[in-house]
Amino acid sequence: MPVVQLANLVPVAKTTGTNRIVPGFAIPYPLGNPEMTEEQQHQMRRHRIEVCLDALTTPIEEQTVFKVKI
Amino acid sequence: MKKAICYINQFFAGIGGEDKADHAPEIREGVVGGSMAINAALQGIEVTHTVICGDNFMGSHREDAIQQICGMLEGKEFDLFFAGPAFRAGRYGVACGEISKVVQERFDVPAFSSMNDENPGAEMFRKDMVIFEGGKSAAAMRTDAQKMAAYASRVIAGEAVGSAEEEGYFGRGKRHMIYDESLKPAADRAVEMLIAKLGAQPFTTELPIPKTDFVPIAKPIKDLSKATIAIINTGGIVPVDNPDRIQSASATRWGRYDISKMDRLKGGEFKTIHAGFDPMMADGNPNVILPLDVLREMEKEGKIGKIHEYFYSTVGTGTTQKEAARMAQEMIPPIQEANVDGVLLVST
Numbered sequence: 001m002p003v004v005q006l007a008n009l010v011p012v013a014k015t016t017g018t019n020r021i022v023p024g025f026a027i028p029y030p031l032g033n034p035e036m037t038e039e040q041q042h043q044m045r046r047h048r049i050e051v052c053l054d055a056l057t058t059p060i061e062e063q064t065v066f067k068v069k070i
Numbered sequence: 071m072k073k074a075i076c077y078i079n080q081f082f083a084g085i086g087g088e089d090k091a092d093h094a095p096e097i098r099e100g101v102v103g104g105s106m107a108i109n110a111a112l113q114g115i116e117v118t119h120t121v122i123c124g125d126n127f128m129g130s131h132r133e134d135a136i137q138q139i140c141g142m143l144e145g146k147e148f149d150l151f152f153a154g155p156a157f158r159a160g161r162y163g164v165a166c167g168e169i170s171k172v173v174q175e176r177f178d179v180p181a182f183s184s185m186n187d188e189n190p191g192a193e194m195f196r197k198d199m200v201i202f203e204g205g206k207s208a209a210a211m212r213t214d215a216q217k218m219a220a221y222a223s224r225v226i227a228g229e230a231v232g233s234a235e236e237e238g239y240f241g242r243g244k245r246h247m248i249y250d251e252s253l254k255p256a257a258d259r260a261v262e263m264l265i266a267k268l269g270a271q272p273f274t275t276e277l278p279i280p281k282t283d284f285v286p287i288a289k290p291i292k293d294l295s296k297a298t299i300a301i302i303n304t305g306g307i308v309p310v311d312n313p314d315r316i317q318s319a320s321a322t323r324w325g326r327y328d329i330s331k332m333d334r335l336k337g338g339e340f341k342t343i344h345a346g347f348d349p350m351m352a353d354g355n356p357n358v359i360l361p362l363d364v365l366r367e368m369e370k371e372g373k374i375g376k377i378h379e380y381f382y383s384t385v386g387t388g389t390t391q392k393e394a395a396r397m398a399q400e401m402i403p404p405i406q407e408a409n410v411d412g413v414l415l416v417s418t
């Protein structure tokens with residue numbers, strides 16, 4: 001069963017053997033940002049979760065960090 | 071007198087705990103908080119400056135933090151660099167490694183640190199620098215500072231030093247050429263080891279093969295619109311009364327909570343009990359860690375088939391890899407029984 005890890009400390013996720021990795025925004029709020037409006041945060045959260053779900057459907061050959069846009 | 075510069079986090083500088091973990095880098099003259107113990111144990115070396123940086127600042131704005139700190143060190147005369155001791159504090163350990171690695175390369179000075187063997191920073195940076203094996207908590211401050219300061223003093227003075235194992239730091243995987251008349255030739259040692267191995271006798275290898283964690287890559291989900299997705303988090307999101315009494319740090323317990331009738335997690339009903347960061351944002355809106363709101367939208371739009379009816383929760387800070395592996399083994403059966411096709415794991 002594939003697992004995607006949304007991680008702030010991407011190098012730690014790599015060391016512990018996670019294969020599908022998506023960067024989070026910050027440690028206390030991986031899917032939020034106090035400098036954004038609620039609506040912008042929602043968009044950012046939605047975008048990163050879409051990247052996570054795409055990661056679950058993408059065939060990979062090695063540890064992969066998927067890129068996020070916001 | 072040779073000169074050293076130390077790196078410590080906001081906590082050991084006495085600035086504050088998690089609420090100050092976003093503290094931007096700064097440099098102060100002389101010793102501050104944690105660098106005092108190192109200075110006291112140095113021989114022929116003095117600490118001229120102490121760099122301070124919040125753990126979250128380094129974790130979340132790595133490039134920026136490193137650039138700022140290098141700017142502060144530019145033009146300063148120093149012969150060696152210390153970071154930590156970081157004990158079992160994961161973010162601090164990683165920060166110590168990140169900055170030490172860059173300082174060694176850019177300023178051509180040796181860097182020394184100390185971490186517990188459960189600190190992820192130790193495994194990540196042991197090949198790049200000398201990291202002494204340290205205690206679990208700040209109770210070991212004096213001993214840990216003493217170990218690395220005494221060793222560094224000898225290195226700087228040009229004295230002979232022993233192997234990683236003899237000195238007490240994590241092996242870097244480097245082999246040094248030595249000529250020692252008291253040693254038997256390599257061929258003899260190898261044959262003796264082989265005989266010991268065949269006879270099931272103990273022996274110590276001279277070239278340990280480092281272990282790496284390797285997880286086989288799982289096949290991707292074919293059709294997301296028919297898939298069931300489960301959410302796990304190590305950010306400590308729980309119902310406000312924390313019914314399973316999951317610990318705020320060094321967790322050994324986990325819980326799962328029914329979300330089948332919810333469109334989002336509400337502040338006031340759920341909160342984080344994680345002791346490793348400022349909880350304000352996640353308490354106000356738990357979806358910033360456990361994104362039920364957007365996943366439920368996607369479920370309604372048909373992008374995903376179904377969200378598994380429970381989310382799973384524990385706390386990642388200070389939690390050992392052994393405990394984490396055990397908790398994962400316990401979470402797997404109920405997830406498999408529910409025919410889950412893929413897992414979203416959010417770690418803070």
